[in-house]
Amino acid sequence: MTTYTKTAETRTFEADVSRLLHMMVHSVYSDRDVFLRELISNAADACEKLRFEAVSRPELLGDDPKPRITIAADPDNKELVVEDNGIGMSRDEMAEALGTIARSGTRAFMERVEAGKAAEDTQLIGQFGVGFYSAFMVADRVDVISRQAGSDEAFRWSSDGKGTYEIGPVPLEAAPKRGTRVVLHLMEDATSYATPYRLEGLAKSQSGHVPVPITLVEKPGAEPRDIADGTALWVRQKSEIKPEEYIDFYRSVAGQYDEPASTIHFRAEGRQEYSVLAFVPGSRPFGLFDQDRKGRMKLYVRRVFITDDADLLPRYLRFVRGLVDSADLPLNVSREMIQESPLLAAIRKGVTNRVLGDLAKTAENDAEAYAKIWENFGVVLKEGLYENYERREQLLKLARFRSTASGEGWRSLADYVGAMKEGQKAIFFMAGDDRARLEASPQLEGFRARGIEVLLLTDPVDSFWVTMAPEFDGKPFKSVTQGAAELADIPLPDDAAKPDAETSSDIAAFLAFVKTTLGKEVSDVKASDRLTESAVCLVAPEHGPDRQFERLLNAAGRLDKAAKPILEINPRHERVAALAKLGDDDKAFKEDAAHLLYDEARVLDGDKPADAKAFSARLARLIDRGLAKG
Ligand code: ADP
Numbered sequence: 111m112t113t114y115t116k117t118a119e120t121r122t123f124e125a126d127v128s129r130l131l132h133m134m135v136h137s138v139y140s141d142r143d144v145f146l147r148e149l150i151s152n153a154a155d156a157c158e159k160l161r162f163e164a165v166s167r168p169e170l171l172g173d174d175p176k177p178r179i180t181i182a183a184d185p186d187n188k189e190l191v192v193e194d195n196g197i198g199m200s201r202d203e204m205a206e207a208l209g210t211i212a213r214s215g216t217r218a219f220m221e222r223v224e225a226g227k228a229a230e231d232t233q234l235i236g237q238f239g240v241g242f243y244s245a246f247m248v249a250d251r252v253d254v255i256s257r258q259a260g261s262d263e264a265f266r267w268s269s270d271g272k273g274t275y276e277i278g279p280v281p282l283e284a285a286p287k288r289g290t291r292v293v294l295h296l297m298e299d300a301t302s303y304a305t306p307y308r309l310e311g312l313a314k315s316q317s318g319h320v321p322v323p324i325t326l327v328e329k330p331g332a333e334p335r336d337i338a339d340g341t342a343l344w345v346r347q348k349s350e351i352k353p354e355e356y357i358d359f360y361r362s363v364a365g366q367y368d369e370p371a372s373t374i375h376f377r378a379e380g381r382q383e384y385s386v387l388a389f390v391p392g393s394r395p396f397g398l399f400d401q402d403r404k405g406r407m408k409l410y411v412r413r414v415f416i417t418d419d420a421d422l423l424p425r426y427l428r429f430v431r432g433l434v435d436s437a438d439l440p441l442n443v444s445r446e447m448i449q450e451s452p453l454l455a456a457i458r459k460g461v462t463n464r465v466l467g468d469l470a471k472t473a474e475n476d477a478e479a480y481a482k483i484w485e486n487f488g489v490v491l492k493e494g495l496y497e498n499y500e501r502r503e504q505l506l507k508l509a510r511f512r513s514t515a516s517g518e519g520w521r522s523l524a525d526y527v528g529a530m531k532e533g534q535k536a537i538f539f540m541a542g543d544d545r546a547r548l549e550a551s552p553q554l555e556g557f558r559a560r561g562i563e564v565l566l567l568t569d570p571v572d573s574f575w576v577t578m579a580p581e582f583d584g585k586p587f588k589s590v591t592q593g594a595a596e597l598a599d600i601p602l603p604d605d606a607a608k609p610d611a612e613t614s615s616d617i618a619a620f621l622a623f624v625k626t627t628l629g630k631e632v633s634d635v636k637a638s639d640r641l642t643e644s645a646v647c648l649v650a651p652e653h654g655p656d657r658q659f660e661r662l663l664n665a666a667g668r669l670d671k672a673a674k675p676i677l678e679i680n681p682r683h684e685r686v687a688a689l690a691k692l693g694d695d696d697k698a699f700k701e702d703a704a705h706l707l708y709d710e711a712r713v714l715d716g717d718k719p720a721d722a723k724a725f726s727a728r729l730a731r732l733i734d735r736g737l738a739k740g
Pocket of ligand 1: 148152153156194196197198199207208241242243289290
């Protein structure tokens, strides 16, 4: 941080701010209205921060205890002011807050916008911590004059958004008594934002439910007029709240621009008293997969905002937006201590119950709406399957899957279990990163022939939870690329080709030969009951990771020692039968064939041949042999 000086100085924006401003000024965002919501939201935050500080330092409020946001229009001078009597900023805070970008995801955001994905990202400005800079969409100069609560100095920040800003002291008469005044000098094509009716409409529709009252001054010298009363929406009766009011509130609390997929509003009474207003967003909020994977539920205590960092929901519900307002938590307690409070643990449990309950209800009553929720947040919810043992059964009920029977729809585990075949004991799955490749896998053939459904798991998180040995309805999960397929007990349909009497002595000898030839490449060579059309496939040994999990561990550098796969050979396959009949003649040819069968299985699994050079030599010999015969 730079040292304090009494005079005004000019400073250069951090490079990323300049980039961002450039984007703002050149209006990649089609919806410029959002700037007002961003400024009002900052003003409300500032009032709430002060309310919190004043719990331990009531003198900060002085003779002006009521929080207030004032919007003042000056149509003649093409000016618009958004002012609050909140916490205010010191000089250093101003330079820090309005000259740099704190949030880590911002660079990624800008790259996406610059790559031409602007349209979808208009939705995201607010969440990127770039809210204030959106003022430059409508203004060619912005002044911020601020006096921190309890301070006897005031400062002015001013910029045209073109690379530098000025910062310096101003006389107290030129500043708000407390808080921050943001003055927008509107661009020629944005002067309508100084029109009172326009401002009133925007403020009411975008920010009508911020918990701070808003007044409007229609022109210089006019009396302030209340346009929003700052009543917290969540303390009102559910029956009195209109759907639009919920939507507006959702947009301001979540920084989203869509409509919520689900609204959860309730008051818990009894041993714990608290209100909850939470939303399942209609689309993925920004930052869902950030490093810290934190939720953004806000904690209030008797309408005083405390923190949005209180872990009010488990991580696998971090997509939920909204707030909890507790009547029991002490107000004058540090944020850190709140985190440890047993009261908070009880609230967390209660809110988690309600959110999961709401999801279950949607799943039951409106499959289509639930499918959308699942498509957006299923991969997050599935993290709970391995992070939260106690909730696993509940989450398994909520989980939806693609499968060999699902088409483009979704299957629940109850659907799956209901369709299990006679003699089938397990819930079969195959994990991989691409559904099309999974569906073409030889490992599925025997299941398909028997009409057995196989879940197709394509999210990386799937490989993790399935290894935690979950059960559903008493049925274990079993990978089709691991261990024995256990298909013998499940009858083939009458019209399917029945396998011949298992492994003749020729076949047994051939399997042994292949095993000797491949040596250390594989841990075993076995006759397969999971193949019907293909000649070969690879599976993982019964214990340890399945094929896909092994790949993930390997990619993450967490696999100490790769387990050798088992090569399964289809004894009913014509080519295999013919090879088995060759006897001891032509050993070199049979050895080539053994290696090529192994490489074929590897390629079908999405891998490379074991040894590219040896592979080409063998293939060449095979082609030559074919040519010589022809
Ligand atoms: P965000 O609000 O998401 O953090 P902004 O770009 O909107 O991002 O604001 C950056 C920071 O500037 C805020 O976090 C806050 O510290 C400060 N700030 C902006 N407006 C005000 C205000 N009216 N009063 C006090 N501080 C403010």
